[in-house]
Amino acid sequence: MGEKILVTRTSMPDYDEYCKLIKSIWDSHYLTNNGPLHEELSKRIIEYLGVDNFTLFVNGHLALENAINALDLHGEIITSPFTFISTTNAISRTNNVPVFCDINPDDYTMDVSKIESLITDKTVAILPIHVYGNVCDVEAIEKIAKKYNLKVVYDAAHAFGVKYKDRSIASYGDISMFSFHATKVFNTIEGGGLVYANPSLKEKLDAQKNFGIYDYEGSVTTGGNAKMNEFQAAMGILNIQELDKNIERRKKIVELYRNLLSSIKGIKMCMEQENVISNYSYFPIVIESNYGLTRDELYDLLTTYNIFARKYFYPISNQFPIYSDCVGETPIAKGISERVLTLPLYPDLDNENVIKICKIIKGGQK
Numbered sequence: 387m388g389e390k391i392l393v394t395r396t397s398m399p400d401y402d403e404y405c406k407l408i409k410s411i412w413d414s415h416y417l418t419n420n421g422p423l424h425e426e427l428s429k430r431i432i433e434y435l436g437v438d439n440f441t442l443f444v445n446g447h448l449a450l451e452n453a454i455n456a457l458d459l460h461g462e463i464i465t466s467p468f469t470f471i472s473t474t475n476a477i478s479r480t481n482n483v484p485v486f487c488d489i490n491p492d493d494y495t496m497d498v499s500k501i502e503s504l505i506t507d508k509t510v511a512i513l514p515i516h517v518y519g520n521v522c523d524v525e526a527i528e529k530i531a532k533k534y535n536l537k538v539v540y541d542a543a544h545a546f547g548v549k550y551k552d553r554s555i556a557s558y559g560d561i562s563m564f565s566f567h568a569t570k571v572f573n574t575i576e577g578g579g580l581v582y583a584n585p586s587l588k589e590k591l592d593a594q595k596n597f598g599i600y601d602y603e604g605s606v607t608t609g610g611n612a613k614m615n616e617f618q619a620a621m622g623i624l625n626i627q628e629l630d631k632n633i634e635r636r637k638k639i640v641e642l643y644r645n646l647l648s649s650i651k652g653i654k655m656c657m658e659q660e661n662v663i664s665n666y667s668y669f670p671i672v673i674e675s676n677y678g679l680t681r682d683e684l685y686d687l688l689t690t691y692n693i694f695a696r697k698y699f700y701p702i703s704n705q706f707p708i709y710s711d712c713v714g715e716t717p718i719a720k721g722i723s724e725r726v727l728t729l730p731l732y733p734d735l736d737n738e739n740v741i742k743i744c745k746i747i748k749g750g751q752k
């Protein structure tokens with residue numbers, strides 16, 4: 387049956403290196419509240435991404451809620467349902483209304499040709515997702531946003547390190563949110579961050595993540611607690627040093643998958659995007675009707691070999707009862723979600739296991 391292979395496996399730094407770094411926390415007794423490791427990690431992320439404005443958060447979800455709050459958005463927000471439920475919940479938990487736009491069938495990002503028909507006098511923003519690290523049509527989105535005076539917040543949870551036309555994808559839109567969750571390409575155990583165009587948001591975001599406090603005896607805004615602690619920051623400092631090497635290994639695995647799966651009828655892979663430097667964060671395949679099994683049958687077949695792919699994203703947000711009455715027809719997203727399977731992909735995955743997974747998939751074809 388072989389070892390258990392999950393869809394991902396967290397990249398971790400050398401244990402002794404981590405212990406060495408967190409020794410400074412015992413020396414200083416500084417565990418959280420923008421401590422020295424927090425500040426060091428912020429600096430390194432800014433350098434890595436080549437951006438000007440960045441704020442760390444305890445996780446990606448709260449970073450996204452804080453982004454929406456910082457822009458004072460109150461109304462309808464056009465988004466895609468082909469995402470993790472966090473995206474849609476961030477919209478509703480900030481008292482906004484999600485309006486669902488369909489996706490395009492080649493890279494699963496928002497279909498920009500369908501945005502304008504969803505705009506009403508209540509629309510305040512567009513919140514597209516760089517899903518699987520695939521880059522949205524940022525130029526078309528910018529044009530529409532300018533025309534209708536809308537804000538753009540990207541859910542870039544999957545896209546840390548991705549570049550479009552030699553610029554970080556975070557340099558597009560008003561704000562981009564990254565997740566540094568343990569399952570992501572770059573992790574801080576739990577964690578997240580916002581990159582933003584307007585530097586004046588920094589003070590507001592710093593206050594919002596610290597109970598809304600601008601100064602202790604003076605002004606306060608509404609805010610909660612979304613601060614990253616020093617143990618998370620230490621993990622990030624060590625992991626970011628390994629990131630390029632890890633992305634390089636992911637790239638090799640993706641190339642092997644593409645090579646081995648390309649001859650199998652009925653297995654569709656994501657389009658490779660032009661002008662994009664990928665982070666190879668996920669490897670989704672779509673099972674078409676001319677393959678020998680359904681998506682669920684292939685999923686079950688893989689589990690018999692102890693291989694656990696993910697039906698990621700299934701169901702889509704607007705299939706959950708709390709969002710099923712929301713505006714927006716999304717047949718493409720629904721169809722993809724019923725046929726998509728995300729295959730195991732992480733730097734330690736060895737070639738033999740990739741070959742084994744592909745052989746099992748080949749065995750399922752008609």
Ligand SMILES: Cc1ncc(COP(=O)(O)O)c(C=O)c1O
Binds near residue numbers: 543577
């Ligand atoms: C698309 C998407 N958005 C938001 C999140 C939330 O990020 P976090 O887990 O860091 O809170 C995740 C991931 O977990 C995600 O995949």
